[in-house]
Amino acid sequence: MAEQYWIGGFYIDLSRNQITQNKQSQIIAPKALAVLTYLAENQGKVVSHDALLAKVWQNTVVSPNTLQRSIAQLRKALGDDSKVQVYIKTHAKQGYSLECDVRWHEHIESVNLNSSQENVVDETPVIEANSSEANSDINNATITAAITPARPKPSRSSLISISIIFGIMILGIIGYQTLPAKQPSQLSFGELRALTSTDSKELASIYSPDGQYVVFHRYSQEFCVNNIWAKNTKTQQEFQLTNNFDSYGSHSFSKDGKNLVFIKTGGCSQPDTQKKCYKLMSLDFNRALGAPQSPNVLLECKNSAIRNPKWLNNNNIALLQKFSDRWQLISYSVNENKSQVLYAIDDGNILDYDYSVTDDLIALTSFHVDGHYYIEVLNADGQLVSSHRIKYPEEIANFRLIYPNFSPLKKQLIFSTGRQLFTLSHDGQVTNISLPLDEPMGTPTFHPDGNRMIVIKGRYDSDIVSMPISQIAQAQTEQVQSQQNISLSVLERSIVADESAILQPNGELIAYKSERSGEDQLWITDGKGSQQLTQFPMDTYLFGMDWAADGKSILVNANNTLTQVYLDSSQKSFPLEYAVVQLFQWDSSNNSALLLIRSKGILKFAELNLTNSEIRIINDNTVNWALKSENGQLVYTDHMARFWQQGPVEDQLIEALEGQGREKQRFVIKDNVIYGINEDFQLWSYALNQDRFEIITQLPNNIDDLSDINQTQLLMTVEVSSKKEVVELSLSE
Incomplete structure (x- = not known):
């Protein structure tokens, strides 16, 4: 398939994910360009929704409006819209068609050398020197000579100037290539696929440290049984890790990925001050992949609630513990079988927290005496790094509780309010990711490589x-x-x-x-x-x-x-x-x-x-x-x-x-x-x-x-x- 082609006055360059017209380039998501290319290959024909989904998202389950979002993005880039359909036409209950002529070229060098300079300029992609998107292409950049009519031989001084400029460009490219890889400046999500699909309820999911497995609860309402399961994301093989075990808490892996910890509710003598008992449990993950195991009890609480365990890099386990109506963050030492308070608020309360293995930092949301919500960052030993009031945008109600997790963006966390995703900076700024979902999704958790995340989707x-x-x-x-x-x-x-x-x-x-x-x-x-x-x-x-x-x-x-x-x-x-x-x-x-x-x-x-x-x-x-x-x-x-x-x-x-x-x-x-x-x-x-x-x-x-x-x-x-x-x-x- 050709990597460059023209649709009317628009130049499509698949190698750079760009659409260019009149020297103005736009970066387009690869999946959206794949949709456009398939429509171009069938120019003038109606291509069904199913055919587009099968072609572009092969063997992947995506949200029903994923294709519609790609079409909307393409129409915006082509100056089209859903009402005035010049380029991409909608055929009700059938599909889409590309109505404009398509000109194909196998290589950019195949442009007719006898064409006029004006035509070459119109059809050659231009990357603006100051655009942020241009920087991402430098590592794979190719230098293409501009095609111009013959000109007089340049003077010696001109050649020297050109050599100096060229040398500076080479040094700039070499210098750029030696810089560490940049983190994305913003999050933009593409396809969505189901990792579990049964009649049971699957929830409380996390990735293993190597990213190979997803661990989750699977609750069968028919049999009233809840077990912990793991799924290999590459082979799709599933493993039942426990046997008829009634655990209802979130999980956390040890840094080496060998053990899991989680909370079990009930299963002890009747407590005096609360309806249920809480136990911190551990499980040998590798052994459980071979056959379901019985977890070990690390800690039992009859008169206080515990939740949200996180295994720290120092091999202690952080968790939230509730006495009366206040939550405090504690660190539990498995080896010494004792705990210490990492962080507590005397005239307020802790709502939730997350831990970054990479940064060895804790981020928690809390209520303060002034009645507002705060985002606070701590070292793993509980030392306060920063504390800022969360500044809610108009899209979020004033008293809405948020439960953020770390993201691949520097000093940014991510959370869901249901059908919307947001980032939360360490200084309290909230930004909408602009991805309205078709139904509520919660507890976003990123893969170790930072290129994907899992969420719980429910109805x-x-x-x-x-x-x-x-x-x-x-x-x-x-x-x-x-x-x-x-x-x-x-x-x-x-x-x-x-x-x-x-x-x-x-x-x-x-x-x-x-x-x-x-x-x-x-x-x-x-x-x-x-x-x-x-x-x-x-x-x-x-x-x-x-x-x-x-x-x-x-x-x-x-x-x-x-x-x-x-x-x-x-x-x-x-x-x-x-x-x-x-x-x-x-x-x-x-x-x-x-x-x-x-x-x-x-x-x-x-x-x-x-x-x-x-x-x-x-x-x-x-x-x-x-x-x-x-x-x-x-x-x-x-x-x-x-x-x-x-x-x-x-x-x-x-x-x-x-x-x-x-x-x-x-x-x-x-x-x-x-x-x-x-x-x-x-x-x-x-x-x-x-x-x-x-x-x-x-x-x-x-x-x-x-x-x-x-x-x-x-x-x-x-x-x-x-x-x-x-x-x-x-x-x-």
Whole structure:
């Protein structure tokens, strides 16, 4: 195939990845040029999407809009667009065609020597001397003589000047070649391919130090089994490293790649201050490649949580440890079996951190006393190198938590907010990579060579279902315990998450949140059709909503900020100085709300006066869900899924509900009766005034949550499917 050709007045040089017109050159991604070349080879013919994908991205799974992005890039370079299609024409549901004439040349030297100087200038590629793209071609540069008409013989002084200039050019090229390789100045991603593709959930993925393997969790929902797996990225062979092991933490390799560490939850005697125990485990990676192994326990915590272990170059293991509500970064010595605090914030909190084996540096994000988020860089011994406030751009909500990892760019980290990728510099500057993804992807982690990264791509599909109250009465009367006897009606169905449905007071509407428009938005339905009420920006997440007593508006927590949304889609914001983590309940009559807020990085259970923005801290406990009954009794569940009722002196544990809570699940209250679902998927009720507990009926095992109840129906969320997989994004060449 020819490496140079012309499309109209545009000169295409595949060897330099350039399109040139009138001495102006543009660097184009190789895959985009491959698309253009294949269209040029079939000039005037319609080339299908499948044919283009098969030709350009052979044996690679790519995102559906990858081809569209390449076409858009080519049209921009050719001065074309999707409306005025002069060069590349779209054929609906068929493909694309190149409409302009193509002139092929096997070599640049094959230009007709008798052509006029004007034509040669038009058709010869020009690299601007001051362009950054030109520098990348110097190592492979070839010197091509300009083709010009015969001129008089140059003078001796001219020859000397030319020799000096030529010598300077040679020295410049030699000097450039001796410089160390430059890191990329910015990140630009090309193709995307799936590394895992099963019916299970794959997550928590990392590369091995040599880049040969990807290690990840694989969770089978059907068999309730979670194991650690490895996949050889070259041979595609998979290896099960553990056998029926319930680990749920991220992994880290030792520097030599021989061992793995990770966190296991549960599996020890019942702790006093938390629901689960945490164990730091190690695994001999090479032995596990031969056959599944039983990991070794390095450290066990019954009264503190640990997460995110990272193996340091000094062979210690860094991890985050939580006492009460504060996280601190510690370093654990395996040889000495003891730990020391590397970094802690007295009047703030640590959010997350990452470690660079190459730079031997730790980068962590944290909350400070001023209420802002910071990026801090430490040496491996905990010495602070730099600390800067993170400067959020408009694309990211003010209170959005970010979890950055090191990137191949110097002093730059990378993170995802869902469908967008950003870099974060050591001095707190955030830059959009300009790669809107078709669906959320998280936890970006780079390959050791810096040319690709893995992310977790997931989708959750849930529906809103209704259960008639008459069935509850029948179950209570007849003591029906079998789920075959219950009838659930689907109220809202899509291929994405529809959940958190709440009933309009004294009305027929149901409000719920849905991702059907791309991200979380507030929707309402009357049973005949749905209407989208909000247009929140990309990567929005809703954490709680509740109707006003008159049923004319809804208070919603969108991106950690409270917004009152009316039925005509108009809005009223309530700007606060702290993040609203969860909205539990809105008492519109008294204009107050029950909230979980984050202040200086610490979670607090509070009641907010929306009229004057005054806040009353109820307690400093981690509260999963909270509601007030009709007679004003406050009930909440704590981090151990225990039920508490507020008392005159101190809060009282509701002993009748011991073991009936589900971690991070809600309950509802109607007529001073609490309704909930336990770990065995049993629907239960508890009458507050009579202190009476009853198991009502058995529910299907795919019931995810209980959201509301009235005189006629009970609303729940049912999980249809949940998918997570490991995919790889490659940097554009």
